[in-house]
Amino acid sequence: MSGWLLKNNHLKSDIFLLFSTRVIRLFAYGFLSVVLVLYLSEIGLSDYKIGLLLSLTLLGDVAVSLWVTTNADRIGRKRMLIFGAALMTGAGIVFIFTKNPIILTLAAIIGIISPSGNEIGPFLSIEQASLSQILPDEKRTWAFGWYNLAGSFATAAGALGSGWLAEILHQGGMPRTEAFRIILFGYALGGLGLMLLFFGLSSNIETVNNNPVRYKMGLHRSRNVVIRLSALFAVDAFAGGFVIQSIMAYWFHIRFGADTGVLGSIFFGANLLAGISALLAARIAKHIGLINTMVFTHIPSNVLLCMVPLMPNLESAVIVLMLRFSISQMDIPTRQSYTMAVVSPDERTAASGITNIARSVGASLSPALTGFFLAHPALISAPFFLAGGLKIIYDLCLFRMFQHIKPPEEKDR
Numbered sequence: 001m002s003g004w005l006l007k008n009n010h011l012k013s014d015i016f017l018l019f020s021t022r023v024i025r026l027f028a029y030g031f032l033s034v035v036l037v038l039y040l041s042e043i044g045l046s047d048y049k050i051g052l053l054l055s056l057t058l059l060g061d062v063a064v065s066l067w068v069t070t071n072a073d074r075i076g077r078k079r080m081l082i083f084g085a086a087l088m089t090g091a092g093i094v095f096i097f098t099k100n101p102i103i104l105t106l107a108a109i110i111g112i113i114s115p116s117g118n119e120i121g122p123f124l125s126i127e128q129a130s131l132s133q134i135l136p137d138e139k140r141t142w143a144f145g146w147y148n149l150a151g152s153f154a155t156a157a158g159a160l161g162s163g164w165l166a167e168i169l170h171q172g173g174m175p176r177t178e179a180f181r182i183i184l185f186g187y188a189l190g191g192l193g194l195m196l197l198f199f200g201l202s203s204n205i206e207t208v209n210n211n212p213v214r215y216k217m218g219l220h221r222s223r224n225v226v227i228r229l230s231a232l233f234a235v236d237a238f239a240g241g242f243v244i245q246s247i248m249a250y251w252f253h254i255r256f257g258a259d260t261g262v263l264g265s266i267f268f269g270a271n272l273l274a275g276i277s278a279l280l281a282a283r284i285a286k287h288i289g290l291i292n293t294m295v296f297t298h299i300p301s302n303v304l305l306c307m308v309p310l311m312p313n314l315e316s317a318v319i320v321l322m323l324r325f326s327i328s329q330m331d332i333p334t335r336q337s338y339t340m341a342v343v344s345p346d347e348r349t350a351a352s353g354i355t356n357i358a359r360s361v362g363a364s365l366s367p368a369l370t371g372f373f374l375a376h377p378a379l380i381s382a383p384f385f386l387a388g389g390l391k392i393i394y395d396l397c398l399f400r401m402f403q404h405i406k407p408p409e410e411k412d413r
Contacts, residue, residue, distance in 0.1 A: 011134045014204050015143075018127050019150055021081075021197050025123060026151040028088075028190025029114035030158025030271065031183060033245040034263050035166050036115050038253070039180035043099045051371015053105050054246070058364030060109030061120050062357050068122035069353020073207040077126045077349065078198060084122045085194035088112040092188030096181050112191075115246045115367070118155070120360070123194075124336075125352035130205035132340040132348050137409050140340060141290065144333035145282035152275025152329065156268045159245070162186070163264015170260075207346060219350050222343035225405065226351045229339060230358035232398050237359035239390035241366030242383035243305065247374075248321075255380065256314035266318055273322055274329040281330035289410050290338040295399045297330035299392055306388035309381030341407030 040050045064087065072080040091111020095104060107113070112121040128144075135143050162183045169179035219226055245267060252258040252266065277297075285293040304324035311317035336352075343351040366383075373379040 011204060013200070014134060014202055015131070017197055017200050018131060018205075019147060021123070021194050022127065022147055022151050023154040024190055024193050024197070025088075026119070026154035027158040027161075028187050029118065029120070030155035030245075030267070031162040031190070032092075032114060032158075032187045033155075034159050034163045034249050034267060035180045035183050035260060036113075037246040037250045038260065039177070039184070040104075041250075042177050042180060045101060047375040048368075048371045049101060051368045051374070053101070053108060054115045054244070054367035054371075055364050056105050057108035057113050057115055058120070058241070058360055058367070061112065062360045062364060064110070064112065065122045065125065065353060065357050065360060069125045069357070070350055072122070072126050072129075072349050072353070073346070077130055077205050077207070078201045080122060081126055081198040081201070082195055084112060085191050085198060087191075088121065088194065089188050089191030092184055092191060096184045096188065113187075115244055118245070119151075119356075122353065125356050126349060128336055128340060128352045129207075129349035130201075133207070133345065134204055137341065137407070140409075141285050141333060141337040142282045144337045145279045148278035148329065148333045148336075149275040152271045152278060156271030156275065159271060160264045160268030163260045163262070163267070167259060167261035167264075207349065219347050219354070220344070222347050222351060225342055226339075226347075226354055228401060230355050232394055232401070233335075233355050234358040234362035235397075236362070236391055236394040238362035238366050239387045239394065241363035242370050242387040244363070244367065247367065247370050247383065250374065251380065251383075252314070252317070254374070255309075256317070258314060262314075266321070269322055270325040273325040277325070277327050278329040278333050281332075281334050284330065285334050285337075290334045290341070290407060291399065291402050291405075293334045294331040294338070295395045297327050298395045301325075301328040302388040302391040302395070305391070306385050309384045338402075338407055341409070342405060 037050055037054075040053065041047075045053065064084075068080045068084060088111065091107050091113045094107035094111065095113065098104060098107075114120040127147075131143055131147065132140055166176070166179045166183060169182060170176050249263045249267065252263060258266070281293055281297070284297070288296070301324050304320055305328075307320050308317050308324070311320055339351055339355055340348050366386075370383045373382045
């Protein structure tokens with residue numbers, strides 16, 4: 001990709017900024033995810049209320065993302081990215097200054113809080129569409145691989161930093177609640193940093209369609225494909241919502257007594273492996289195709305996910321989790337690239353937004369159920385089995401429905 005960039009210097013700035021905002025955002029998400037549930041528990045919320053708040057957080061993301069992504073091409077992608085960063089900053093500030101569960105829930109619904117350590121909000125959809133517009137087809141999956149690698153490394157660094165920072169501050173005499181608020185302050189600063197960088201984007205990222213709102217929800221030719229993909233992605237995200245990073249961190253804490261420093265280290269390693277797997281996906285997809293890469297790497301990763309709670313101690317559970325993360329993210333850049341490839345250029349923001357919103361809807365429902373499971377010792381491991389089993393069903397359905405729909409770069413195979 002570097003050679004292509006050297007020949008297109010006028011686009012280098014936008015690509016650099018989009019990768020930079022990805023790094024800052026995912027660092028902030030990872031920074032928050034390790035301590036978020038611990039913080040909510042520390043200020044007095046029950047396991048059930050925590051699960052409900054996380055579900056409402058993700059539902060709020062659906063509403064925000066739906067409006068932003070379906071209007072981004074009309075109002076402007078750059079403007080909407082800045083707006084999303086402002087919501088992220090505002091939510092972080094509210095979480096710092098109040099313990100009131102109602103206010104926290106409202107801030108989580110209206111603002112952008114990531115409980116998973118993964119993407120949330122409208123950023124990903126708009127950035128994907130922007131990158132797909134300024135990159136040729138043959139560079140798209142490769143770029144998305146690096147894009148996800150950068151994000152995973154940033155998430156890993158954020159998880160490691162927050163886990164050990166909270167532990168060091170607590171060991172130094174600071175109450176855990178105050179230590180966690182320092183993390184929340186860092187999250188708010190991340191949103192502010194995003195705003196500043198988004199101001200530097202050029203008009204190259206804006207849609208080339210002169211009338212992007214003449215189609216319902218921004219879709220026309222690809223409506224049926226997007227609907228089917230959205231339904232499948234919702235199932236996958238619903239399954240993943242049972243084991244988001246905040247919940248897994250909490251599970252390791254109550255199951256094995258892992259402290260925040262250990263948890264930060266675990267998810268630092270897990271996200272590093274996830275980033276490497278995302279980069280390798282581009283190489284594999286070049287040989288076997290995007291759909292095959294998504295399915296054939298995702299199924300074994302979900303078998304490993306089901307095995308995590310079967311391990312007898314922390315060490316063996318971490319090893320299995322690391323094996324799972326070493327292949328679990330190969331479907332992400334391939335999924336993103338496939339979605340951008342099978343729709344028209346003027347549908348990309350809407351298609352990415354709608355499929356990501358479907359994922360948010362699915363993911364928003366399961367944390368509330370997980371809160372119920374965590375509150376009952378006999379069911380504490382159920383989220384892992386439900387997540388792994390449902391994800392395997394998703395993989396099989398995806399392969400059956402889309403193996404014959406090829407992206408442009410695979411049409412000659």
